[in-house]
Amino acid sequence: MNQRDQKSNVVCNREVWLRAWLCSRRFQNARPLVREYQALIAQAYASAFGVDLSRSPKTERADWDVAMQHQVFMGFVEVRESTRSPFAGMMAAPRDIVELYRRHRDAVDDTLNAFLSAQDQLLLDLMKLIWGIDETWTVTQEDLHKAGHPREAPEDDWDIW
Numbered sequence: 001m002n003q004r005d006q007k008s009n010v011v012c013n014r015e016v017w018l019r020a021w022l023c024s025r026r027f028q029n030a031r032p033l034v035r036e037y038q039a040l041i042a043q044a045y046a047s048a049f050g051v052d053l054s055r056s057p058k059t060e061r062a063d064w065d066v067a068m069q070h071q072v073f074m075g076f077v078e079v080r081e082s083t084r085s086p087f088a089g090m091m092a093a094p095r096d097i098v099e100l101y102r103r104h105r106d107a108v109d110d111t112l113n114a115f116l117s118a119q120d121q122l123l124l125d126l127m128k129l130i131w132g133i134d135e136t137w138t139v140t141q142e143d144l145h146k147a148g149h150p151r152e153a154p155e156d157d158w159d160i161w
Helices: 003-008 014-026 030-049 063-082 095-132 141-146
Strands: 012-013 137-142
Touching: 012 014, 012 141, 014 030, 014 063, 014 095, 030 137, 030 141, 063 095, 137 141
Parallel strands: none
Antiparallel strands: 012 137
């Protein structure tokens, strides 16, 4: 089996799907090249898995219950997206703030990472409740490519420093 065949058999699970979907949301307001690339990835996952996480599913259950569950899901997504370190966005600071950062960085980062992980598990549980998406839901890398996932990121003409 060549390297490309091995890559096409890579299994993508619901955790990878959730992270890809959250990533595409984070880049919704990015410059067009990045935004469109992330949107293609999210659309490929939605197509390959057969579910758009942005939309409430059509089911035989009472529509109000499903719509409310999806509204809760999207609310939890917004909370997750707004969760960040108190030091986020600081590129420079006075020495006393730098010292606070050095003293508290590890504890803040550990707590933040634990909280984000817990939020992800909550979202995965909601995906199971709303759409029935459990740990058995997987697709291969080739399934994603057939669904439109770009094989490579586009060349970027920006000089990021």
